Amino acid sequence: MSTDGKPKPATAAGDGAKGKKRKHYLPHNRPVKKKGSYPLRPGVQGFFITCDGGRERQASGEAINVIDSFFEELLYGNGTTSKPAEAVSKPANKKIKFSYSESESSSDEDDDDDDGEDENGENESEAHTGEQVDPGNSRGENSELQKDDKQSHDKTAETPEEQCSGAGEPPSKKQCLEDCSSKCSLKDNKEEKSIDKLIEDEIKELGDKNKRRFVTLDSGCNGVIFIQMRKQDRDPGPRDIVQHIMQSAASTRKHMSRFILRVLPIEVACYASEEEISRAIKPLVTKYFPLETDHPQKFAVLYDARANSGIDRMKIINSVAKSVPGPHKVDLNNPDKSIVVQIVKTICLIGVVEKYKELAKYNLRQLTSPGS
Structure with missing residues (x-):
């Protein structure tokens, strides 16, 4: 019999194919969450960096490390602080005695007094030895003296824990020792909690992208990264x-990274239009090219565009x-001074640099190469 009216059973392969297709559909009226770094946008400042194509992720990590290290050098100096002469003259491995309370010091004094009494007792016994003593009793007395010495030695060799326990001490002294031990334990717990809390806060601050000083932004172009500051x-x-990085690289010729090519400072970011650029560049011009000055400067405009062919180059310049x-x-x-204008898609990035040609056009690899 024919089964025209009945639907055909779907095979396992068909069900799997349908399931895979359904995964590609987006939920209705729900925003799509983008994974990765935030896109480049107007109103940010930072560093425009070119790198080897396909190595953007490695280059961004290297760039953050290099920029952060030079930032700390500028902010805190080279990190070498001279120690005072008194600290250098004193030996490092000296014995340090901590005094937590008056009770312990008094117990030490009592121990010293006990030692003094033992010494006096021994002297008295030695003084009495000049008298005539029976040989039979001398052995017993010597054994008793040895026992007394052992007991006094055991008393003086008590550990701090046994002293804190207050065994053999008057009740007032016991109470003082208990109070001191409880205070010390509470203080140690508070310090441990505070240290743990500080570590947790620091981890949260490092994990929060909004509190980071340097953040990678997605430029959307191959071989280009942007580090926001x-x-x-x-x-x-x-x-x-950037000026400090280039000068140190030119002087030391020290290799700093594997994938970074050119590093340019960016102080103004706006949309790539003639009106927006002329409006956004005004504070930058007043900062580096003041109207009233006794030393007029010569400048040049360095223009470059990526992933944007609809804008006129000469109009922007x-x-x-x-x-x-x-x-x-x-x-x-x-x-x-040179005014750097970098257009990436619909965003225009502007900065001002000095000695552009002398510093190999701010190419970090070329500055640190041995043949340059």
């Missing part, structure tokens, strides 16, 4: 940090050059 008051800016006031002049061959 959350600058606080009295902290060196991205320009100071002219708008940036026109925003600089009159006393300063354009000089492409030997500029004092």
Whole structure:
């Protein structure tokens, strides 16, 4: 008989295929959570870094380590603090005696008194030995003296725990010792809790991305990473940090990373349009190119665009050059300062650097290579 009216049973392969297809469908009216770093956006400042293609993740980790180390050098110095002469002159392995309470010191004094009494007793016995003593009784007396010495030695050799227990002490002294021991134990517990709490707070702060000083932002381009810097008051800016990195690399020729190529400071980020750029660059121009100055400077505009072919290159360069006031002049061959304009998709990143050509165009690999 034909089974036209009945639905055909689905095979296991068909069910698996349908299940796999259904996983690709998105839930209705629910936002999709993006995994990874936050995208590059206007209003941030940090470091524009080029690297080897496909090594963005490794380069971002190296960049954060390098930037953080040079940031600490600028903020705290080289980390070498000179010790005072008194601390150096004193020996390191000296005996330190801790006094927790007056009761322990009094117990030490009592022990000393006991020792003195034992010595006096021994002297008295030695003084009486000059008298005539029967030979039979001398052995018994010597054994009794040895027993007394052992008992006095056992008393003086009591451990601090036995002293704290207050065995053989008056009740007032016992109470003082118990109070001191309870206070010491409570103090130790408080210190342990405070240390544990500090460690937990530090771990939470490191895990919270909003409290990190340097954070990686997704640029959306191959071979390009951006490290955002959350600058606080009295902290060196991205320009100071990059300048310090390049000068130290040029002087020491020390290899710092494997994948980082060029590092540029970014102080202004806005949308890539002529109006937005001319408006956002004003505070940067007033900072580095003041209107009233006795030393006018020569400048050049360095333009580069990635993943954006719809913007006119000359319009952006002219708008940036026109925003600089009159006393300063354009000089492409030997500029004092260079205005960096990097366009990544729809975001324009702007910064100011010095000695751009002298420092190998801020290429870290070229500065640290032995042949350069």
